[in-house]
Amino acid sequence: MLNKNEVIEILKNEIKANENYSAAAIQKANEGNIGAAKNLLEIANTAYKCANQRLSQLKEISKGRLTNEELDLVCQTEALYYNVKRAYKTIKNNQK
DSSP states (O other): OOOHHHHHHHHHHHHHHHHHHHHHHHHHHHTTOHHHHHHHHHHHHHHHHHHHHHHHHHHHHHTTOOOHHHHHHHHHHHHHHHHHHHHHHHHHHHOO
């Protein structure tokens, strides 16, 4: 089983991955490369799901007593849904 610091590190990486791949999906969609945008969106969505799993682990390990840094990670993880949704809408709007 992972320790708290490992879970936090993985969670941070999943957050970064979602942010990067969502932004790349939006960029590709705006460029008209819908196939690439969909592939990037799939990766962003996977990172979102993984981040939620790690967040659940963090809450379990912490027994609900999260530090300010960890609470910030909760907020960042919750925002990932909107990254995916924004990328999806951009792809949908740029399809011909």
